[in-house]
Amino acid sequence: MRRGTLAVLATATAAAWALSGCTDDAEPKPLPSLSGVASASPVPSASSSNDVTESPSPTTAAPSSNASEPEPSEGLQELSKPTLPKDLSDEGKDGAIAAAEYFLSLYPYALSSTSKSEFASMSDPSCEFCSSVIADVEARKKAKTHEIGGSMTFRNSTVAASSEGSYLVLLTARQQPSQTVTASGAVVKDFPRTTDNDATIVVHRARNRWFVREVSVDNIRDA
Secondary structure, eight states: OTTTTTOOOHHHHHHHHHHHTSOSOOOOOOOOOTTOOTTSOOOOOSOOSSOTTSOOOOEEOOSSTTSOOOOOOTTOOOOOOOOOOGGGGOSSHHHHHHHHHHHHHHHHHHHHHOOOHHHHHTBOTTOHHHHHHHHHHHHHHHHTEEEEEOOEEEEEEEEEEEETTEEEEEEEEEEOOEEEEETTOOEEEEEOOOEEEEEEEEEEEETTEEEEEEEEEEEEEEO
């Protein structure tokens, strides 16, 4: 969530929340196809190396042959698919929190595996953050790069409001360091910091499933 990936404007989340509570139909719009949203602007991925108060620029290898390039970090690995939380089937607040946390866990997994299917299956087409991540995964797969590291843990998760099957979830996500690497393991970008990120997620329950309508992040800081 560092590197600006979750730095979607908070106003977009507020708008998504307002829309979720003013419709008589609890069904979300049809999900986007897995072939994606090529028109969406790709976003960088999950950890930052510079000023964490703004969307920071990652550390990249300098073009000069005399400059040292980022070295692979020991202990950083490709991420495994997150385990489905037991509360995901709950239709109330516990399910909303489980859905929000699981969805954010799928974010670094998608960038690590370059597989977007699980992430896209929970994404409402109105979600700008979701579309940006899907486009980023497609771009990485085409460029034959992926993330290692960047796993997340969560605390202070709570439902701030609810209406018509939609829930506004607030939480703090701690994200571990990560790197963007090529298929051969060469480091393209280095994100060495562990950061805490205050996230706001709008989730919606329909057809016995959870969908995400928007995500925004505030107060990105060193952990």
